[in-house]
Amino acid sequence: MKLTELYTHVKKDLQQIEKELEQTISSQHPIMQKAGNQLLKAGGKRIRPVFVVLSGHFGNYDIESVKKVAAALETIHMASLVHDDVIDDAELRRGAKTVKAAYDNKVAMYTGDFLFAKAIELMSDIHQIAAHQILSYAMKEMSLGEIQQIKEQFDLNQNVRQYLRRIKRKTALLIAISCQLGAIASNASIELQQRLYRFGYSVGMAYQITDDILDFTGTEKELGKPAGGDLRQGNITLPVFYAMQQLPGLKGKIGRFYETMDESELSSIIDTIKTSGAIRRASNTAQSYLADALVAADGLPAGQAKNSMIKIAKYIGRRKF
């Protein structure tokens, strides 16, 4: 089953959000317009807008407010991808040339800044001040998280707690506030807003851990890039922490790889991690977050929105790429 089949009842609303996104990315400059269109056409899972819409159903649902929040969050996500490609010096994203590769780093900076600003302009139509405080805090934390990630790159002495804090800021926070802001935009109760935040946070954590596992277990075709990319870039993820705990010699081996950057050494390290039991352990951690998400979802009022959220959480736990 495809992810999109899990929320067919909100399909019409998602189409409206897609139109809102088209308007949001529009620019007077042809290059910026083209870059925005390309990002839009690349699609993606639209997981954030979906959660905004579904969460909106737990209050007085108003598509006009909900679609603004949803489009704003997706635009922030797209803007951050454009800047991430400069950070990672990436040539391709979802099989297409990145903005920085098609033009240069400066165009990518201008496009990203433009999109961030568009998203905030869209949000300025939302009058609940709490929504702005939550979103701006999350954006600040996301930037700090990415800065911290650069600081901790290649550092084999960091701990799992640092990793969890990093992925919270990098991924889980935006998904958590997608749920929370959907509820705020619909004036749902504070209790429901918080419950939806907890649901989104746990789903987001599970999503990122799964992503980090797939970076080892996925094929190059599935991932669109060679396996072990995170480790190669110096990003120490959960399977690596668990494997290092299991195999005391592995830390030294990875350290030597970082000195030589010998690719054959990396293949051997990846194989070691895959056979160490670390993947299963990391997968259990992801499942544990999903269990938390389901507990949070359990207290939501019954209905199609709740059912879809539960199905999405379960789907994320099963996803293979």
Added chain:
Amino acid sequence: MRIIQEVNKLNEYVLQKMEHSFLKEYVNVPQLNQDKCLITYLLLAESGYEGEELQELYAAVMLVQCALDTHETILKIRDSHIKERQLTVLAGDYYSSLYYFMLSVCEDVSLIRALSLGIQDVNENKMRLFYSKHIKPEEVTNSIKGMEAGILNRVARHLKKEQYIPFITEFLFVSATSHCPDSLFSDYHLQIKNDVLLARHKLKTQKQPLSLKPVMEKRMRGLLEGPHYLLPEEG
């Protein structure tokens, strides 16, 4: 003199907001543009803001400017300086998130909107100037004006001080082009030469904030009577 001291104190606050121990190892904090600082302060002061409220709004506007200026340096970074490049991107994003955060704490959604529109104006003008196949001379000048005054014109409009927009636009244009050899606009100096003369002329007649008088007049004299890269020395 009191205004200059006040602005310097506010600038210390802005720098304190931007302080990040790891970032500063790799990223140079952009120079705060003194002309933009003065105009921002005086627009806010003339609108009745004072104390902590003025400080927060001033810092938010300057953080936006710093975010854009930080990202502007991206092409100057050598390919081999990977961390510098990565952290330059992130520093700009961080400063940008701070302005939004500060204004949301101040509950000023209207200024949030104004600044987001200003950022769009600036970036579209940058694209027009640096990434257009054929750009007409008058478009060059308009793009530079849009890049330089995009943020502050939105602030002026937000504060209902639209009457100062022509002054802010011409003033920042003359100021930005006065150091042309090292500026972003050096490639366009032939196109903008006459426009600089015209802008200097306009500046003498345009309405400027009343409270700008003591400080701005001195700065104006410096700008209008002092040397300008594009203009030949008289006599």
